[in-house]
Amino acid sequence: MLDDIFEDAAYTGTKKFTQHNVQTANATGFGAAADDYAERGIDLNEQLIMNKPATFFFRMNSDAMIGAGINSGDILIVDRSIKAVSGKIIVAAIDGDLMVRRYMQAFNTATLCAENNQYKNVDINEFTAFQSWGVVTCVIHILDAALVAFNKKSSGGKTPLTAKGLNGGLFKK
Structure with a gap:
């Protein structure tokens, strides 16, 4: 489920940096309550550049x-x-x-x-x-x-x- 949420979350532009997916699901119990509201990373190019x-x-x-x-x-x-x-x-x-x-x-x-x-x-x-x-x-x-x-x-x-x-x-x- 988390793999689907974070799919294509990394920046794909020309600058290089690493964005790691953080898994919060626990094998012996429940995941964090916020997992239901997890979003992919914020891409500033996508947010701030229209054209x-x-x-x-x-x-x-x-x-x-x-x-x-x-x-x-x-x-x-x-x-x-x-x-x-x-x-x-x-x-x-x-x-x-x-x-x-x-x-x-x-x-x-x-x-x-x-x-x-x-x-x-x-x-x-x-x-x-x-x-x-x-x-x-x-x-x-x-x-x-x-x-x-x-x-x-x-x-x-x-x-x-x-x-x-x-x-x-x-x-x-």
């Missing part, structure tokens, strides 16, 4: 969106297949620089709004080189400083795509 080919990860490197709960160093999951509509938080290229802002549109005007008063909003007009790279769907906020240090060490100092600017080297911190 895999259109999704990328982006590391926030400013506190411009702190009011929206996005801190510097957070990893954003961005979906290029979702349309940028008013109120959505997007990754945008403005005149060659990448930024994360809330997209606000009213009638014939559009503005990229920061969620921190220390940053200016950006008005989009016909003279602005604007391109939406996608809508932010999830924020991964690492709480343990040891994990942050591990991520930097394991990536050789390289981080996922960051808002450094198109001409400033996207994969450098």
